[in-house]
Amino acid sequence: GVLRIFKNGNLLTQPFISLSVNSSGERGLIGIAFDPDFATNQYIYLYYTVSSGTNNRISRFTANGDEVLAGSEVVLLNLDPLSAATNHNGGTMQFGPDGKLYVGVGENANTAHAQNLDTYHGKILRLNADGTPADGNPFSSGSVQRRSIWAYGMRNPYTLTFQPGTGIL
Numbered sequence: 277g278v279l280r281i282f283k284n285g286n287l288l289t290q291p292f293i294s295l296s297v298n299s300s301g302e303r304g305l306i307g308i309a310f311d312p313d314f315a316t317n318q319y320i321y322l323y324y325t326v327s328s329g330t331n332n333r334i335s336r337f338t339a340n341g342d343e344v345l346a347g348s349e350v351v352l353l354n355l356d357p358l359s360a361a362t363n364h365n366g367g368t369m370q371f372g373p374d375g376k377l378y379v380g381v382g383e384n385a386n387t388a389h390a391q392n393l394d395t396y397h398g399k400i401l402r403l404n405a406d407g408t409p410a411d412g413n414p415f416s417s418g419s420v421q422r423r424s425i426w427a428y429g430m431r432n433p434y435t436l437t438f439q440p441g442t443g444i445l
Contacts, residue, residue, distance in 0.1 A: 277305045277324065281342055293337065293344040295322070298329035301362025302382075306332070306434075309369035309377065311405065319405075320344075321352075321377065323367045331355050332365055334379060334407060352407025355396045356421070361385035364432040373443035376410045377403045378426065380433030390429045393422045400433055400445075402426035 277297035281288045297304045307323030314320070318339040325332050332355040338348035358365075364382035372378050383389040383398030390398030393415065401424045402410045409423035416423065426445075438445055 279305060279308070279322070283342065288342055290343060292339075292342060293322070295324055296327040298325045298327055300329065302365050303329065303332075303358075303362055306365055306367025307369040307379070309371055311336075312371050312375055314339075318345075321369055323369055323379065325358070325365065326354075329358060329362075331357050332367070332381070334369070334403075336405075336407075353396075353403070355381060359384050359386060366430070366433045368433060368435045370436055370438065372402075372438055372445065375405070377401075377405060377407075378436060378445065379403065380430065380436055382432040382434070383430065387431075390431065393425060393428065394419045396421050396424065398428060398430045399425050400427040400430060400436065 277295035279292045281292050303325035305324045309321040311319035320337050320339055323334050334353040336350045336352055338345040361384055364385045366380040366382035368380040370378050379401040381396045381399050389395050402413050404410050
């Protein structure tokens with residue numbers, strides 16, 4: 277749960293942030309994304325497993341120089357409860373060319389989750405920067421999980437990127 281900074285070729289001794297996380301198996305501090313307007317708003321997004329291990333979470337923090345501003349965490353999304361399995365948490369996050377936050381969420385070692393449209397597990401989510409479902413997602417009605425889905429049927433999407441020039445995921 278510790279995020280550190282290299283500055284001018286040196287690892288800073290003071291962590292940028294130190295979160296209390298559950299780090300069993302593939303859990304812990306799993307993903308990071310910088311807001312497209314980071315230079316202006318200083319927002320950084322983290323995907324991590326809460327210390328109790330009950331679920332993964334996506335939160336926004338505000339940077340203050342080389343550290344997170346104390347008390348700046350804004351919980352955007354508490355993902356569905358995790359099982360006793362500690363693998364397949366996914367965790368990749370990227371802002372797309374459309375300014376939306378794309379998040380890869382693993383199926384938590386339960387293959388049925390990947391096809392269930394009413395769970396975040398086994399999906400790539402497409403969210404507004406405040407964690408709400410983005411307009412234009414494939415499912416415009418139903419549960420918040422369903423409305424957040426960009427793609428489903430995923431096992432463990434731990435990385436994603438957008439093709440330069442085309443913006444294709």
